[in-house]
Amino acid sequence: MEKNDRYAIVTNVIEPLEKGGSFNQRDREKFAQAARTHGIEDSVIEEVIDITQTISLIHLHEDRLDASDLPREQKKAMRAELQKSIDENLEALKSIRNSILVRDRLPMWSLLLNENWLQEILKNKNNI
Numbered sequence: 001m002e003k004n005d006r007y008a009i010v011t012n013v014i015e016p017l018e019k020g021g022s023f024n025q026r027d028r029e030k031f032a033q034a035a036r037t038h039g040i041e042d043s044v045i046e047e048v049i050d051i052t053q054t055i056s057l058i059h060l061h062e063d064r065l066d067a068s069d070l071p072r073e074q075k076k077a078m079r080a081e082l083q084k085s086i087d088e089n090l091e092a093l094k095s096i097r098n099s100i101l102v103r104d105r106l107p108m109w110s111l112l113l114n115e116n117w118l119q120e121i122l123k124n125k126n127n128i
Contacts, residue, residue: 006038010097013048018090022059023052040100048096051089058082058089 013031017023023031028049035045062082065075 006035006040007097007101009034009038009040010048010093010100013052014090014093014097017052017055017086017093020059022056024056028052044096044100048093051093051096055086055089058086 009031013023013027032045032049035048036042062079065078065082068075070078
């Protein structure tokens with residue numbers, strides 16, 4: 001399994017949503033299948049799907065807001081709140097993606113740290 005694939009899978013969820021796109025039921029199924037195939041935990045998959053559904057609902061509210069007869073200023077204020085919520089949810093998805101990247105890279109860092117630690121011990125032993 002290529003470690004970057006897990007990062008790319010979540011990135012493929014984020015990018016269309018950043019552009020105002022949707023993430024429908026079929027997209028969620030394809031994401032879940034690819035994520036499971038690449039070893040992403042079920043709890044992470046569920047969290048990503050929950051967030052994408054939240055963003056989709058926000059877009060639905062935006063559409064309804066556009067069609068409403070509310071005063072322009074009220075629409076503007078509500079649209080700003082909805083956009084703030086979208087941005088917060090996108091940041092949550094990016095945080096999940098970054099945590100996957102860190103987890104995938106952690107074994108490499110731990111190996112490097114252990115190697116440096118071993119070198120330090122050997123250096124100190126030679127100085128005794």
